[in-house]
Amino acid sequence: MIHIESIEDVQRAMRACAHVLPRGGGSKPALSVPPPDVEELDLSNLKGVVEYNPGEYTFTARAGTRIDEVQALLAGHGQYLPFDPPLAEHGATLGGTLAAGLSGPGRYRYGGVRDFILGVRLVDGTGQLVRGGGKVVKNAAGFDIPKLMVGSLGRFGVLVELTFKVFPQADAFTTVRQPCAKLESAVAALERVYLARLDVDSLDLMPGEGGSATVWVRLAGMPGVLHARAERVRALLGGGDVLDGTDDFLAWREAREFTWVPPGWTLVKVPLTPGRIAGLEAILDPLQAQRRYSGGGNVAWVALPDTVPAQRLDGILLPAGLAGLILFGPAGKVRIGARENEVFERRVKAVFDPAGRLPDLA
Amino acid sequence: MDNHALQALIDALTSLYPPDRLLSKAGELAPYESDALTAYRVRPAVVVIPETQDEVIQTVKLCHAHKVPFVARGSGTSLSGGSLPVKDGIVIALNRLNHILKLDPRERIAVVEAGTINLDITKAAAPYDLYYAPDPSSQQICTIGGNVAFNSGGAHCLKYGMTSNHILGLKVVLPDGQVVRLGGESTEAVGPDLVGLFVGSEGLFGIVLEITVRLLPRPEKYHTLLAAYSTLEAAGEAVSRVVASGLLPGALEIMDRLAIQAAEAAVHPNYPKGAQAILIVELEGEPEEVSEETQRLEQVIRESGAYEVRVAQDASDRQRIWKGRKSAFSAVGRLSPDYIVQDGVVPRSRLSEALAEIKRLGEQYGLRVANVFHAGDGNLHPLILYDGREAGALERAEKLAGEILDLCIRFGGSITGEHGVAVEKRDYLPRMYSETDLDVMWRLRCAIDPEQIANPGKMFPPGTGGNGVVSPVAHSTNLHPLDQAGIISRE
Structure with a gap:
């Protein structure tokens, strides 16, 4: 492992090593454990906020900066990361979160990590330092390299510095939790909220024992009207408990930090749409998986017991036309299930990493 | 340009298109000679008007086979010259590819063809109480294909983002005629954000x-809410x-x-x-929330020294306020x-400083x-008035x-911030990015389009990559560099 202290260190390592894999906080082990003969670049010391002007709604920080440190800084100015990055308490970094393309349940309100990245600096596979995007909230000049890096898993370069857009944090939160006896009624309730003219902060669904499921709806905003708004949500859900304060906080911490995933299990991200929840539930049935649907049913988090190899999920997702990304579990083939035509991706890869120093697209 | 190649392409296009959809006479070509960068x-040599996706694909394949450049065009509203034709190239006019192929309210998505008018998506979604958020001022006529190509903005970008933030998936014909699908129907994805790279x-x-x-x-x-100020600086202040108050208005x-x-x-x-x-x-959302936010906003505006404040009482009032703003360019x-x-864009905190400097200039x-500007984004739209009949005024x-x-x-x-680089700003791109940054972008362009036939002459300054784009033909003192290069001619 090479401990990176500066951008120049990354450039030197890139030029000296035949194969490298960047690592941030290591909170997503399947993505950061290097195969044999691959040099791991530890970026956790390439850290620190470089620029932050609350009036601009932007900040720039080194890629190895921990998310929780950024959150503390922003909170001091009444601001937050609207894409609600997961695994912050597990040491997730800005660079790792962008490269993995991960957003938390709060992404439902204003968008995911792709919607808040403004600029990047990266070291490409030839050791060059490349900048893309800018430091202002709006910019249409040149190709959108920052967005290309979202979910790129270090295949195009090692991220060294990132600029994000941030928003003012809401004054207060509340959550309505509605347990439903049947999955179908929970999905129907989720869809009613999905289509309602409401400003919902987070919208999750979690199947439980015996075909039941629970729907969670979080609201954020002015404290004086929060409970009146929660009543509208309860009407749509056909009831539900209202969680405030610590109860509200803990309900979403569980989602964001994946504390519901038993230790040693494999965790896979599967993008989908709310209309496909029932179908995925049916095909997952034989795997004894635990599931949580987030972002209004736009992503499934699927946890598999260690007795079930991820290849079995691969074989289930592929015919269903769904893709998956393994976050916890054995390293190796982390992208499973369906794939887009790779023509475009391969051409992009050849530009950033002609010698194949960075991991292949697999 | 090899005239034999061009003629061979035109011959091939003749068997693909009926005469009324293959334009080659001077009078027919005139409307396509320019976009909103007038x-x-x-x-162009010819304009083709495909009615099906397959016709577009066949046309691109023919252009690739004959190495003839093509420019896709929607409604021609680009302010940066994005759909300016290429001399001896062809224009592919996409307006008839305007079908809304799917509108699924349950999934909150629509699948539309590139020539669909931006506002038509919102109109189609309105019965379900849904809408398509990006609203460039030209939304009544501009096409979604153009919005995607230039990552168009609008008045609501601070809160809702640009076009890119609303695009989930694309079906694309690459410059060599291959058709690829990028992204999908979910707001979440796995793998690099190729949709994000393609948009813009x-x-x-x-x-x-x-x-x-x-x-x-x-x-x-x-x-x-509309507030009047006795100085521009006070409005900027x-x-x-508003930003410091913790409110997040839909538009500023x-x-x-x-x-x-x-x-x-x-x-x-x-x-x-x-x-x-x-x-x-503009604040928007659930009525209870909006009325709470309104109190905070009105206090902020009162303290900001506005000498008159008006609040839209109904939808037509609101439309009147916006109509003045959205028609300001024309x-x-x-x-x-x-x-x-x-x-152009400046950091929001330097707006007043930038406006004073523009005034001085x-x-x-x-x-x-x-x-006219999207103040919440620091996105300026200075409109520079001149009389083209006056010698040297344009320059x-x-x-x-x-x-x-x-x-x-x-x-x-x-x-x-939202109009794109295209022809208008291509000489300025190197001032914003380093040689290395530009080189990577240029190599991306060449990797996707090795023949450089897709909308050549846009974004990159002439001569980028030593590709000989520039071939000076004139030595007149009063010509624009593009005129001198024989790339354009102007009235």
Whole structure:
């Protein structure tokens, strides 16, 4: 492992090593454990906020900066990361979160990590330092390299510095939790909220024992009207408990930090749409998986017991036309299930990493 | 350009298109010679008007086989010359590919063809109380394909983002005729964000055929407030106060005195008399939330020194306020025979400083500058007024426009917030990015389009990659560099 202290260190390592894999906080082990003969670049010391002007709604920080440190800084100015990055308490970094393309349940309100990245600096596979995007909230000049890096898993370069857009944090939160006896009624309730003219902060669904499921709806905003708004949500859900304060906080911490995933299990991200929840539930049935649907049913988090190899999920997702990304579990083939035509991706890869120093697209 | 190749392509196109959809006579080509960057004109060899996606794909394949450049065009509203034709190239007019292929309210998505008008998506979604959020001022006529190519913005970008933030999936014909699908129907994805890279690529990566957009629930209540100020600086200061208050308005727009005059002359929005600047702030969402936020906003505006504050009482009131703002570009035509629409970004906290500098530059150049801007984003739209009949006036106006872009770069902003680089700003791109950054972008372009036939001459300065784009033919002293290069000709 090479401990990176500066951008120049990354450039030197890139030029000296035949194969490298960047690592941030290591909170997503399947993505950061290097195969044999691959040099791991530890970026956790390439850290620190470089620029932050609350009036601009932007900040720039080194890629190895921990998310929780950024959150503390922003909170001091009444601001937050609207894409609600997961695994912050597990040491997730800005660079790792962008490269993995991960957003938390709060992404439902204003968008995911792709919607808040403004600029990047990266070291490409030839050791060059490349900048893309800018430091202002709006910019249409040149190709959108920052967005290309979202979910790129270090295949195009090692991220060294990132600029994000941030928003003012809401004054207060509340959550309505509605347990439903049947999955179908929970999905129907989720869809009613999905289509309602409401400003919902987070919208999750979690199947439980015996075909039941629970729907969670979080609201954020002015404290004086929060409970009146929660009543509208309860009407749509056909009831539900209202969680405030610590109860509200803990309900979403569980989602964001994946504390519901038993230790040693494999965790896979599967993008989908709310209309496909029932179908995925049916095909997952034989795997004894635990599931949580987030972002209004736009992503499934699927946890598999260690007795079930991820290849079995691969074989289930592929015919269903769904893709998956393994976050916890054995390293190796982390992208499973369906794939887009790779023509475009391969051409992009050849530009950033002609010698194949960075991991292949697999 | 190899004339044999061009003629062979035209022969092949003749068997693909009936005569009424293959235009080659001077009179037929004239409407396609220019887009909204009207100072530039180039006559293409032919214009084809496909009616099916397959015709577009076949046309691109033929262009690739004969190595003839093509330019895709929607409604021709690009302000940066994005759909300016290439001499001896062809124009593929996509307006008839305007079908809404799927609208699934349950999944909150629509799949539309590239020639679909932006506002038509919202119209189709309205019965389900859904809408398509990005709203460039030209949304009544601009096409979604053009919006994707240029990552168009609008008045609601601070809260909702640009076009890119609303595009989930694309079906694209690459410049070699291969058809690929990028992204999907979910707001989440696995793998690199190729949709994100494609959006805003200015036609250099091929032509978008189908676009999957996300739809949002229509806000139940709008609160649209208009505040009048006796100085432009005070309006700019009010924006900082709104931002600091923790509110996140859907829109924060400023118009200065000259822009107000133009709007009054054109569409009579009846803005407050004597205003040096007006600020439009819009809150939207659930009624209970909006009414709470309104109290906070009104206090902020009261403290900001506005001398008159109006609140839209109903939908038609709201529309009147917005009509003045959205028609400001074209309205300036009432004040001046010609004008340049500029688009730059500065950090929001330096807005007042930037406006003072633009004012000073205008005086120095002896040109009037009207300012309309998305203040929440720091996205300036100075409108530089000039008279094209006056010798040297256009050149002076362009020089002033260039100084404003330099100012944006100096302040740490961008040379374009939403109009794109295309022809208008390609010489400025190297001032914003290093040689290495540009080289990577150029190699991306070449990797996707090795023959450089997809919308060549856009985004990158002539001569990039030593590809010999520039071939000077004229030595006239009064010609624009593009005229001199034989790339364009102007009225």
